[in-house]
Amino acid sequence: MEKIKIPKATAKRLPLYYRYLLILNEEGKDKVSSTELSEAVQVDSASIRRDFSYFGALGKRGYGYDVKNLLTFFKKILNQDTLTNVALIGVGNLGRALLNYNFKRSNNIRISCAFDINKKITGRILSGVPVYDMDDLKQQLSDQQITIAILTVPSTAAQKTTDEMVDAGVKGIMNFTPIRLSAPADVRIQNVDLATELQTLIYFLDSDKEN
Numbered sequence: 001m002e003k004i005k006i007p008k009a010t011a012k013r014l015p016l017y018y019r020y021l022l023i024l025n026e027e028g029k030d031k032v033s034s035t036e037l038s039e040a041v042q043v044d045s046a047s048i049r050r051d052f053s054y055f056g057a058l059g060k061r062g063y064g065y066d067v068k069n070l071l072t073f074f075k076k077i078l079n080q081d082t083l084t085n086v087a088l089i090g091v092g093n094l095g096r097a098l099l100n101y102n103f104k105r106s107n108n109i110r111i112s113c114a115f116d117i118n119k120k121i122t123g124r125i126l127s128g129v130p131v132y133d134m135d136d137l138k139q140q141l142s143d144q145q146i147t148i149a150i151l152t153v154p155s156t157a158a159q160k161t162t163d164e165m166v167d168a169g170v171k172g173i174m175n176f177t178p179i180r181l182s183a184p185a186d187v188r189i190q191n192v193d194l195a196t197e198l199q200t201l202i203y204f205l206d207s208d209k210e211n
């Protein structure tokens with residue numbers, strides 16, 4: 001499939017659209033208007049129309065969008081036809097919670113291997129996922145062709161493990177540690193920070209009160 005260059009903000013909204021379209025499809029709905037989509041995913045309809053315009057004329061004026069067509073299209077663009085295997089580094093409190101969470105139910109993502117340095121857990125299978133020693137990182141990632149990893153090690157080990165992951169060919173890191181990692185430019189890092197998200201929420205609630 002031809003790669004379409006789309007703005008980052010649009011790319012972020014794609015999974016939202018996809019999830020809602022799945023629901024509509026399950027309900028047996030054939031078409032959806034941008035207004036209906038807008039209410040469901042909480043994105044203004046002008047943005048929705050603009051987002052969809054990047055993918056060509058998918059909608060017809062006065063008719064709305066064809067749900068099945070859109071689904072087929074998003075499936076391809078989001079790679080939902082293929083299962084993506086990811087690795088988890090650091091099987092502590094947070095790591096175990098993520099292992100327990102079955103990503104596959106809503107997305108085609110699966111944590112297929114985990115790594116740790118703690119000999120008490122390496123060599124075991126937790127929540128159906130084998131936990132390997134960090135010494136096996138390079139070999140396992142290469143064997144399983146994994147280029148995406150979730151990082152849940154203590155902050156003191158964050159940069160060291162990042163260097164190891166980069167050396168093992170990782171190109172995308174979901175970073176749960178509070179450390180701002182340094183990595184080569186071709187490695188994408190997505191930082192996840194509950195505290196910041198909560199602070200944003202508090203900020204919005206406070207400013208709602210003022211208005």
Ligand SMILES: NC(=O)c1ccc[n+]([C@@H]2O[C@H](COP(=O)([O-])OP(=O)(O)OC[C@H]3O[C@@H](n4cnc5c(N)ncnc54)[C@H](O)[C@@H]3O)[C@@H](O)[C@H]2O)c1
Pocket residue numbers: 089090091092093094095115116117118134151152153154155157160161175176177178192193194195
């Ligand atoms: N982003 C968030 O919202 C959020 C929330 C909670 C925790 N965190 C962060 O997530 C990280 C993990 O937190 P936790 O509570 O699960 O910690 P934890 O101590 O329970 O688990 C860390 C695990 O990493 C392993 N580990 C240590 N050094 C390692 C290394 N060099 N290589 C591989 N594995 C190694 C440990 O053996 C342990 O199993 C911390 O950095 C914490 O600050 C982030």
